[in-house]
Amino acid sequence: MVVAALSAVVEWYDFTLYLFMATVIARVFFGHSAASVLTTLALFAIAYLMRPLGALVFGHIGDRYGRRTVLLASMAVMAVAMLETALLPTRAQIGSGAGALLLALRCLVGFSVGGEYIGITAYLLEGAPPRRRGLVVSLAAAASEIGALLAVAVAAITVSLFDGAALDSWGWRLPFLFGALLAAATLVARSTIRESPAFEQEKRAHAGRHAPLRLMLRTQRPGFCRTFAISALASVTYYVGITYVPTYLSSVGGLAERDSLWLSTIAAAVVIVVTPFAGALSDRVGRRFALLLFGVLSLALPVAMFTFMADVTVLRAVTGAVVLAVLAGSIRAVSTAATAEQFPVAGRLSGLAVGATAATTVFGGLTPYLAQAMTDASGWAPAPGVLVAAVAVVVLPVLWWMPETAPVRAVSPRPEASPA
Incomplete structure (x- = not known):
């Protein structure tokens, strides 16, 4: 591992x-x-x-x-x-x-x-x-x-x-x-690594299966929808909230390219630190609750931070970049496990290939361009944050109805009263 x-x-x-x-x-x-x-x-x-x-x-x-x-x-x-x-x-x-x-x-x-x-x-x-x-x-x-x-x-x-x-x-x-x-x-x-024990068990139980993707498309359609939605939110917060920020600060706020790239380095370091904490949090409170929490934050924080960073000072730029990096890193950490848990072992990789990778391609490759286009066309500083919020609005109902996939810690039952 x-x-x-x-x-x-x-x-x-x-x-x-x-x-x-x-x-x-x-x-x-x-x-x-x-x-x-x-x-x-x-x-x-x-x-x-x-x-x-x-x-x-x-x-x-x-x-x-x-x-x-x-x-x-x-x-x-x-x-x-x-x-x-x-x-x-x-x-x-x-x-x-x-x-x-x-x-x-x-x-x-x-x-x-x-x-x-x-x-x-x-x-x-x-x-x-x-x-x-x-x-x-x-x-x-x-x-x-x-x-x-x-x-x-x-x-x-x-x-x-x-x-x-x-x-x-x-x-x-x-x-x-x-x-x-x-x-x-x-x-x-x-x-030197061994095969996944879960795959070995599944292979022994269903040795005759030859079309895992077809099986997933036939039996796990809700899982595909949830995976696409979760990955869309993770991608848009990451690619707009982290990778696009240097371009935003240079084009809107007039920050020097060298300083913008240093902020990217700081943001990457923040993501490295926050990711395991967010993953551990989802183990304690569940993937659904953690994603709902970060999804609600995605409605407000990006808009506020892009507005805050528009009047560029070093302090404002660093604060905005760090806050957006914490949000994006947290969602990405929880989504990695949550998307994989949407599918059974038999077709997990095929399910991720269609659901998660498709969303990453659309919302990862396209959204920085859209964010810049919206900002240029409108001249409105919060435009990139609005793009993130729009995706969050669509994704939140999916997260609300998503069944919990994490084996969260059970609450100890209250002891029954002794019979009279």
């Missing part, structure tokens, strides 16, 4: 490193034109769309052949993709074909990340003590933030150590080579 949780560091390092190296990659693979950075970011967006496909493929494999198989296969794909990226020829060497090769490898990374998320979530959930599932599963979410911080650090060190010519010539390869080595080491560590 420790190996599975910590490997989320590698997953998110490899996936986000591309963003932090975007300006360098733009020069190396697409030249010095004004559109090179935009093209580089477009490749990231296309690769992001590969996550649902990867989740579907690996979800089927995991429900048929085991969680361990998915954890090994997805990490092997990632290791190969990162190594090949580090060895890619550049635009100066082969022309425009370099960009096409880069796109293919980024799609491969996105494909593997789709399998990583659902594989780690299911493996941790099925191996954790029942009353500690929220805490244990939330550790994967915290580890992914560590991976993002590691990617920032490695990118910053690389850019600082090399001059422009050396960086564009060969220095840019080192962070990707480091990622490949991390993935290879994780793959070796994963080869």
